[in-house]
Amino acid sequence: MLPNFLKPEALQRYIGIMDHIAGRHFSSGWENKDQVKVFPLCKNYTFWIASRLFVSVEEPTEVAKLLEPFNVLASGLISVPIDLPGTPFNRAVKASNQIRKMLVALIKQRKVDLAESKASPTQDIMSHMLTISDENGKFMHELDVADKILGLLIGGHDTASSACTFVIKFLAELPEIYEGVYKEQMEIVKSKAPGELLNWDDIQKMKYSWNVACEVLRLAPPLQGAFREALADFMYNGFSIPKGWKIYWSANTTHRNPECFPEPQKFDPARFEGSGPAPYTFVPFGGGPRMCPGKEYARLEILVFIHHVVKRFRWEKIIPDEKIVVDPMPIPAKGLPVRLFPHKA
Ligand code: HEM
Numbered sequence: 001m002l003p004n005f006l007k008p009e010a011l012q013r014y015i016g017i018m019d020h021i022a023g024r025h026f027s028s029g030w031e032n033k034d035q036v037k038v039f040p041l042c043k044n045y046t047f048w049i050a051s052r053l054f055v056s057v058e059e060p061t062e063v064a065k066l067l068e069p070f071n072v073l074a075s076g077l078i079s080v081p082i083d084l085p086g087t088p089f090n091r092a093v094k095a096s097n098q099i100r101k102m103l104v105a106l107i108k109q110r111k112v113d114l115a116e117s118k119a120s121p122t123q124d125i126m127s128h129m130l131t132i133s134d135e136n137g138k139f140m141h142e143l144d145v146a147d148k149i150l151g152l153l154i155g156g157h158d159t160a161s162s163a164c165t166f167v168i169k170f171l172a173e174l175p176e177i178y179e180g181v182y183k184e185q186m187e188i189v190k191s192k193a194p195g196e197l198l199n200w201d202d203i204q205k206m207k208y209s210w211n212v213a214c215e216v217l218r219l220a221p222p223l224q225g226a227f228r229e230a231l232a233d234f235m236y237n238g239f240s241i242p243k244g245w246k247i248y249w250s251a252n253t254t255h256r257n258p259e260c261f262p263e264p265q266k267f268d269p270a271r272f273e274g275s276g277p278a279p280y281t282f283v284p285f286g287g288g289p290r291m292c293p294g295k296e297y298a299r300l301e302i303l304v305f306i307h308h309v310v311k312r313f314r315w316e317k318i319i320p321d322e323k324i325v326v327d328p329m330p331i332p333a334k335g336l337p338v339r340l341f342p343h344k345a
Pocket residue numbers: 006151152155156157159160163221222223225226227283284285286287289290291292293294295297298
């Protein structure tokens with residue numbers, strides 16, 4: 001059920017919604033400002049889109065109410081599991097309970113609205129989960145729906161906001177790359193009627209922009225890697241790995257291996273032209289059966305973000321050598337403050 005919602009065929013219908021929300025986000029958060037802090041804004045952007053597409057919460061005050069406990073949860077997600085008052089872990093547990101409560105309230109209301117035909121079975125992922133039964137005709141329990149949505153909101157917004165933040169960082173540092181992206185996006189802007197929303201064809205035209213985003217994901221993968229368990233004994237590089245061992249695969253190390261990516265430190269979107277990198281060398285979304293199911297969704301929201309930001313502004317970093325911290329995702333330590341230069345009309 002979940003992968004269906006996240007498949008490209010289903011996602012095509014949501015490009016216009018992403019574009020509409022991006023428009024609202026940029027006019028309230030970026031326009032008419034000389035300086036902005038990029039990371040918190042990117043979090044608002046990805047969370048706003050996720051709230052709208054997963055649970056149809058769209059009004060900024062309602063989105064903010066939902067985001068508040070998510071931020072507490074995010075800071076305790078990877079923490080020492082000591083459940084005592086005041087620990088990050090304890091705060092995260094409380095925040096997740098609060099979010100579950102909010103989601104269950106939304107689910108109950110949605111059930112009523114679906115029964116009265118005031119809501120549609122296809123309007124968002126919550127409706128999908130409530131109206132589709134398993135092979136035995138059983139529907140998902142409210143708490144399971146809440147947990148699944150909670151997982152998606154966590155998996156889906158911090159990763160993409162880290163990616164969008166690094167797009168801004170690299171484009172500030174590499175004017176010639178910015179020019180290429182700007183040219184491509186302005187062609188699309190010029191082809192649209194006033195007020196016409198982005199669609200699937202427009203996304204297909206954003207080839208260079210996506211190659212740039214991939215190079216950003218190679219050099220700054222939001223998830224550094226993940227764990228696997230060895231299902232059988234095997235040899236790797238002369239080391240014997242016994243069955244049952246926990247193994248950590250690292251996106252960062254793979255992406256910087258010169259055998260897979262010559263001159264790995266060089267920002268070069270051309271690596272993704274043609275057939276692109278060899279299988280299992282470019283792994284920001286993982287690989288194999290547990291590969292990220294949100295890859296296409298993330299591609300769309302990153303491209304819509306790039307479209308909106310470059311059609312409005314150029315920008316420069318306010319802290320030229322801002323440190324990057326990894327907690328657990330890479331983010332500029334001060335949130336990437338930038339000075340904005342709107343394009344002349
Ligand atoms: C740039 C954005 C994103 C990146 C870099 C990313 C990366 C990843 C990675 C590396 C994994 C682990 C894969 C593995 O273990 O092999 C993963 C899993 C997952 N991601 Fe994403 N992700 C992103 C966006 C999203 C979005 C937008 C969603 C939801 C809409 C999402 C939902 C999930 C879920 C549910 C899993 C767990 C899959 C499983 O265990 O079977 N992700 N993601």
